[in-house]
Amino acid sequence: MASTADTNTAPATPAAAAPAPRPKGWKLLKLALRKRKSACMLGFGFSSGLPYALLIGTLNAWLGEVGVNLATIGVLSWIGLSYSFKFLWSPLVDRFHLPLLDRIGRRKSWILLCQVVMIAGFAGLAATNPATDIGTFAIFAFISALASATQDVAVDAWRIDVADEDTPVELLSAIYQFGYRIASIVGGALALVLAARMSWPLVYLLMAGLIGVVIVVTLRAPDTDRPERETLHLALAQPGALAPRYRALALGVVGLSWLWAIATIVRFMASMLHEPVPGVPPPSVADFTKLYGPWVIFATVAVPLIVAAMTNWLRHRPGSTLNEPDTHASPLRTAANHLYVALVAPLAELASRLGWGVLIVLGMILTYTLCYNIWGSFAFPFYLEELKYTKDEVAFASKVFGIFMTILGISLGGYLFARLGRMPTILIGAILPILGNFVYADLAEGGANIDAIGRGLGLHALLGLFGFDDRMLRLLMAISFENISTGIAGAAFVAYMSGIVSRQYTAVQYALLSSLTFLIGSLGRGIAGEAFDQYGYATVFRWTAAAGLVAVVMVLLEWMRVSREARITAATRD
Known part of the structure; x- marks a missing residue:
């Protein structure tokens, strides 16, 4: 594609009006790989x-x-x-x-x-x-x-x-x-x-x-x-920006909350991995998640959101903002500005733009990938130790065949996004992984339903031609459904988050929001491991499927919010 400058300076001839198109697909990749970067x-x-x-x-x-x-x-x-x-x-x-x-x-x-x-x-x-x-x-x-x-x-x-x-x-x-x-x-x-x-x-x-x-x-x-001088945070020094003392207070509260959450998790990890002391009961992941899990979420999500709302309120109060450019510069101020933009400013902008709707957005982001993020780390022990598949079988099914299924799911997600729109595709992406968990529960119990569907679709005979037995077919079918489902969900969710972020904070806001998608899932993996030991895989797969219903509810609430905003915008234009 020609640049704007090229278009403006080129003579108005048919040749100039129709520049040679940029190569696409593998031709573009081949051309690009000739360049060092x-x-x-x-x-x-x-x-x-x-x-x-x-x-x-x-x-x-x-x-x-x-x-x-x-x-x-x-x-x-x-x-x-x-x-x-x-x-x-x-x-x-x-x-x-x-x-x-x-x-x-x-x-x-x-x-x-x-x-x-x-x-x-x-x-x-x-x-x-x-x-x-x-x-x-x-x-x-x-x-x-x-x-x-x-x-x-x-x-x-x-x-x-x-x-x-x-x-x-x-x-x-x-x-x-x-x-x-x-x-x-x-x-x-x-x-x-x-x-x-x-x-x-x-x-x-x-x-x-x-x-x-x-x-x-x-x-x-x-x-x-490197830039010769600091240019990243000039807006924080301009009139109308929040005064440094209030920024420092906001940053201190958020920073302490994050540090407490991280220290709490690391301390428990260390205690869990210590040699057991005779006569002392070992630490329980379930007890930790029950007692500290909600507080970790509160410290890392709720506290920053409350602080962000307070900074927005302060910006409209006399005496809380700069009246003239702030010329003070120091390494400490620069570091504080970086942390403020990383921890406080993105949520402050989001809260200011979305209002109370930010609660729905954050709730959806926190729960959307929950039902498959919680148990994803246990896939290999499940295949290898519980179901007794060989490493070669799991390698092919999960990391070769499965990756192609993920790519297919991502492609389907893009197609559905174009055909149905953003929110319908996101809703489909929230529902399908729930069904995938039930497929895995059936696999854990012998795969009777998977076998029935496979025979009904003629897959047993088809894959039998390639040397796959019924046992391997169950694994391939379960991984296919799961990876296609999560591929659709992932494609829809990335597109959603790309649309919700502000252009002013694109990189930082996207990094922050995408980090939140792993937070509850990462914490939940601890209790999932203990639950697998106590209740078995099939039961936990059904529990995590039920947890996915929370994401469905949040998607429906977000759909209602987006539709309401669209109606208000349309009425304003009229």
Whole structure:
């Protein structure tokens, strides 16, 4: 597509009026990969997807194989909270100069540091026996997850920084997803295949070696210079902005709430992973979730929302805003401004724009992915330990066949979005995963209903031609329905959140809202692990399906809110 400048200066001839179209599809990808930044984006996508696949999914297969109980696996899965809370330290990644490493590039220095830490973390996992030293193993897993989440922050910033006319951010994002999906296959399917033929420690050492290969890409990648002066938060120094003392108070309240929530979770994780003391009952995930779970949600969601509403109220009170430009500058003020924009300003803008409707929006975001996020980390122990499928079978069904089903679901989500509209597609995306949980409950109980549907559709005979028996067909059908459902839900939800964010805070607001989608699910994984041990998989699958009904109710409320706003807007125009 020609730029605006090209269009304005080109002579008015038929040739100029009809410029050569930009290549599409594989031709565009092939053309883009000839450029260094596009090829580097593919490597960065791989480097982001590989640790996530290894730490959030594959690691649990290792733990289940060596006999670690599901309750402990559930607690250890809380390392995924690193990805939920990564926006908290994103200002540090954005502005802090790393000693010695900073010379290689503004973003590359952080990417390189994170890759080195991940290699060391995987080596630590390989050197630790989780069956006998789960505490040390958890520390290495947490360090690796923290480095992986931080790398994601730097990679996202790099992608936006280096985008240009020839390699726009949309293309770089698509290439990133391509690399991420390749890494999902390598960290999932290939890792399981290798684990069937060699030890788990050796598998993780090989995966660390792959990250080491990507370091070559990191060193060759282009980068952007740091701005010569602070320009990101000039609006906070202009007349009409909230006075620094009130911003500091708001930031202090929100920061303390977040710190309390994180410290509470980390403290419980540490107590859960300690060696049991004779005569002292072990800590209970269910008790922790019951006693502290609501307070964690209150501290990380309700408190920031209340503070955001208060800042909006203060901005309309005399004496609470700046009357003249604030010329004071210091490293402390700069850091505080970054944190304020990351923690307070996005919700303040959202609350100001949506009013009371922000409660419905946040409720929907918190619950939309709940019914499949809670048990997702237990998929491998379920397939391998409960159902006794082999690693090769699970690798093919979950990480090869399943990824294609996810891509199909994402495509269907885009089609439904175009044909039916935003809210109907979002509602379908909320309902289908609930049905998927019932499919998995049937699979846990032998798959009688799955077999009946498979025979009715002729799938047993069809897949039998490819050598799949009834047992494998059950797994493929369950994974197909689940991945297509979550693919539709994911496509609809990403489109919804992209539309709800403000252009003024696009990156920060989207990062914050997308982080909230993992919050309740991550906390719920702890109690899910204990519940699987006590009640069995089928019962818990039905419970989580019931939890998905909350998301359906929130979607209906949001649909009503959006429809009401549309009617008001139409009446105003008339």
